[in-house]
Amino acid sequence: MIRYTIRRLLAVLPTLLGVTIIVFLFIHLIPGDPATAMLRENAPAELADRIREQLGLNKPWFVNLGEVNCPQQDPQAKTTTGGVFMTYHNCDKFGGFAALRYWQPRLDRPFDSQYLLYASRLLRGDLGQSLVTKNPLMDDLKLKFPATLELSLMAMLVAVGIGVPAGIISAVKQNTPIDTASMFISLAGVSMPIYWLGMMAMMVFAVWLHWLPAGTRLGNDIEIHRITNLYILDSLLTGNGKALGDSFKHIILPALVLGTVPMSILARMTRAATLETLNQDYIRTAKAKGLAQRVVILRHALSNALLPVVTVIGLQVGGLMGGAVLTETIFSWPGIGRWVFESIQFRDYPVIQNVILVIALIFVIVNLIVDLSYAVIDPRIRYA
Amino acid sequence: MANTMAVRPDDKVLQRKRISPWNDALYRLIRSTNARVGIGIVIFLVLTAVVAIVFWPYNPRIDSDLPNRLKPPSWANQPATIFGTDDQGRDVFRRVVHGAPISLQVGLVSVSFALVIGSVLGLIAGFVGGRTDNILMRLMDIMLAFPSILLAIGIVAARGPGLNNTILAISIVNIPVYARIARSTTLSIKEQDYITAATCIGASNSRLIFRHVLPNSLSPIIVQGTLSIATAILEAAGLGFLGLGAQPPTPEWGAMLADGYKYLTIGAWWVLLFPGVAIMLTVLGFNLLGDGLRDALDPRMRGTGRM
Numbered sequence: 001m002i003r004y005t006i007r008r009l010l011a012v013l014p015t016l017l018g019v020t021i022i023v024f025l026f027i028h029l030i031p032g033d034p035a036t037a038m039l040r041e042n043a044p045a046e047l048a049d050r051i052r053e054q055l056g057l058n059k060p061w062f063v064n065l066g067e068v069n070c071p072q073q074d075p076q077a078k079t080t081t082g083g084v085f086m087t088y089h090n091c092d093k094f095g096g097f098a099a100l101r102y103w104q105p106r107l108d109r110p111f112d113s114q115y116l117l118y119a120s121r122l123l124r125g126d127l128g129q130s131l132v133t134k135n136p137l138m139d140d141l142k143l144k145f146p147a148t149l150e151l152s153l154m155a156m157l158v159a160v161g162i163g164v165p166a167g168i169i170s171a172v173k174q175n176t177p178i179d180t181a182s183m184f185i186s187l188a189g190v191s192m193p194i195y196w197l198g199m200m201a202m203m204v205f206a207v208w209l210h211w212l213p214a215g216t217r218l219g220n221d222i223e224i225h226r227i228t229n230l231y232i233l234d235s236l237l238t239g240n241g242k243a244l245g246d247s248f249k250h251i252i253l254p255a256l257v258l259g260t261v262p263m264s265i266l267a268r269m270t271r272a273a274t275l276e277t278l279n280q281d282y283i284r285t286a287k288a289k290g291l292a293q294r295v296v297i298l299r300h301a302l303s304n305a306l307l308p309v310v311t312v313i314g315l316q317v318g319g320l321m322g323g324a325v326l327t328e329t330i331f332s333w334p335g336i337g338r339w340v341f342e343s344i345q346f347r348d349y350p351v352i353q354n355v356i357l358v359i360a361l362i363f364v365i366v367n368l369i370v371d372l373s374y375a376v377i378d379p380r381i382r383y384a
Numbered sequence: 385m386a387n388t389m390a391v392r393p394d395d396k397v398l399q400r401k402r403i404s405p406w407n408d409a410l411y412r413l414i415r416s417t418n419a420r421v422g423i424g425i426v427i428f429l430v431l432t433a434v435v436a437i438v439f440w441p442y443n444p445r446i447d448s449d450l451p452n453r454l455k456p457p458s459w460a461n462q463p464a465t466i467f468g469t470d471d472q473g474r475d476v477f478r479r480v481v482h483g484a485p486i487s488l489q490v491g492l493v494s495v496s497f498a499l500v501i502g503s504v505l506g507l508i509a510g511f512v513g514g515r516t517d518n519i520l521m522r523l524m525d526i527m528l529a530f531p532s533i534l535l536a537i538g539i540v541a542a543r544g545p546g547l548n549n550t551i552l553a554i555s556i557v558n559i560p561v562y563a564r565i566a567r568s569t570t571l572s573i574k575e576q577d578y579i580t581a582a583t584c585i586g587a588s589n590s591r592l593i594f595r596h597v598l599p600n601s602l603s604p605i606i607v608q609g610t611l612s613i614a615t616a617i618l619e620a621a622g623l624g625f626l627g628l629g630a631q632p633p634t635p636e637w638g639a640m641l642a643d644g645y646k647y648l649t650i651g652a653w654w655v656l657l658f659p660g661v662a663i664m665l666t667v668l669g670f671n672l673l674g675d676g677l678r679d680a681l682d683p684r685m686r687g688t689g690r691m
Binding site: 026031188191193197200202208344349356 | 522529532534535537541543614622627644648651657663664668671672
């Protein structure tokens with residue numbers, strides 16, 4: 001088990017490295033000069049220089065193999081930009097092989113690169129700062145992440161709590177109206193745009209019936225003592241019944257909406273896995289021994305059928321995080337998903353870049369945990 | 385005497401009608417109710433798109449009728465607006481119909497890109513093996529570490545909003561899926577005896593790939609392609625909703641929903657309901673068709689179509 005754990009942990013390292021490289025390259029997807037793209041049209045040139053300095057945009061991307069000084073171009077343009085391997089002065093960094101004529105090798109500091117700057121900051125827990133609010137992203141993240149975590153956990157609870165039993169019942173009662181209905185609902189669930197479902201739910205339950213609030217985490221008039229920023233947990237810890245009720249009312253709709261897709265997928269997967277197990281010889285043996293149907297299903301079938309379901313639950317975390325952007329946007333939920341949406345409006349690239357990074361890291365770690373827990377449940381994997 | 389046991393060519397009793405695997409799959413596809421519904425929806429969509437483009441031209445730029453803004457659905461209006469009108473007095477029905485060609489285009493183009501590039505990468509990885517395989521598949525694994533809609537959001541946010549960048553982003557995030565499928569089928573086909581036989585009689589690599597490996601690995605790729613058209617349309621609508629996809633006044637369903645969202649609190653349900661239903665029906669159609677194709681192309685089910 002320890003050997004398996006270590007092997008699995010080591011296998012994650014290249015993935016983590018790759019994820020940071022892809023997220024790092026995000027800035028270079030921006031057409032033209034990223035530093036000016038991040039600013040408004042008539043922003044002073046010093047601001048662009050400061051951004052260039054801050055992100056190290058004047059350095060080469062990965063390895064510094066030297067400098068290119070083009071003499072003939074516009075003398076006004078003194079900006080230094082980083083190419084993939086070289087630093088360029090006074091010329092277009094994609095000047096091609098022509099630029100190689102002016103290449104001066106400089107191998108004394110080959111690792112002085114943008115990526116290294118980015119990675120070393122990440123290792124120190126520094127995600128940079130927002131271009132709009134100038135806040136360090138780490139501080140904002142600490143504030144907004146619990147909101148998303150709370151919502152995702154509730155959504156997962158909805159998904160597992162409804163999806164898995166629905167799948168089991170469908171499998172046991174295969175080809176009955178119950179099975180057909182639940183499979184149709186789950187197919188509709190994966191085919192629906194969840195933000196649309198959210199808006200329709202908001203229309204019905206908030207606008208027409210006034211049963212539930214339309215968005216945000218808590219009513220304006222409710223006081224809450226923040227400890228973990230998970231409102232339900234905080235109100236439980238402080239024994240604040242009013243806040244508990246209100247935050248629960250606020251989370252119902254978004255959690256149901258966000259949970260729809262994983263719920264549908266889980267229902268379909270659980271049904272398929274249970275059906276496959278129910279056709280196994282040992283189930284027939286158990287039935288032939290005269291065991292009650294309930295015992296056969298609960299003790300013999302489920303323990304094996306639910307193994308693949310665990311993996312699917314892990315895989316759904318990524319979908320949940322992606323869905324959070326849409327769900328939080330329509331419910332004004334102050335989590336990292338809505339943060340991404342707002343940052344898109346303001347072209348706040350560092351926020352988009354680093355929230356995507358954080359979510360990818362969470363996804364990788366959750367999958368690692370799923371793999372490890374899988375090995376705990378199923379001994380065949382440990383020794384493979 | 386020896387001739388009495390021989391089977392004569394016209395001996396019908398011992399001959400079984402041969403059905404090609406593709407015909408057999410088609411037969412099974414048509415027999416399944418789900419697949420029939422899926423085919424029906426997809427045909428309906430394509431017809432709608434064609435009719436919209438050919439017979440009912442629409443220029444969203446000059447379409448607005450402010451006095452009639454946000455009118456609920458009614459037959460009584462002149463002309464009748466059965467889906468109501470939106471915040472600029474535009475007929476929602478007309479815009480929903482004209483959203484069909486856009487969504488179909490996004491789905492088909494992005495999936496074709498992803499399918500071709502991903503399958504080629506997967507074929508190469510599976511066929512060549514070794515270090516090439518390792519590097520390619522590691523790269524694909526890394527891309528799969530991102531939730532797909534989020535990676536798409538990132539790409540479009542950086543490249544700038546618009547339909548073309550949406551298609552590009554959705555293609556990119558779908559590439560690893562096809563690469564994995566093509567690689568795994570290539571690996572399993574490579575071990576088959578007929579590949580060994582073909583190698584023995586001196587078949588070139590390109591002949592092996594195009595004549596033997598590719599045709600045999602097509603069916604899982606086709607199934608995945610159909611299912612990804614569904615997710616591609618869903619993701620494109622999501623990007624449109626976030627303001628990253630097609631820009632107003634293009635009648636893209638996701639962008640229409642984003643428009644309608646502003647009028648949710650005043651109860652203008654028709655601006656929201658119809659584009660959403662259109663997305664759902666489209667996605668449902670491709671999902672049903674994909675599921676049906678998967679069952680129909682499953683070799684384990686071969687022959688069960690005729691009973």
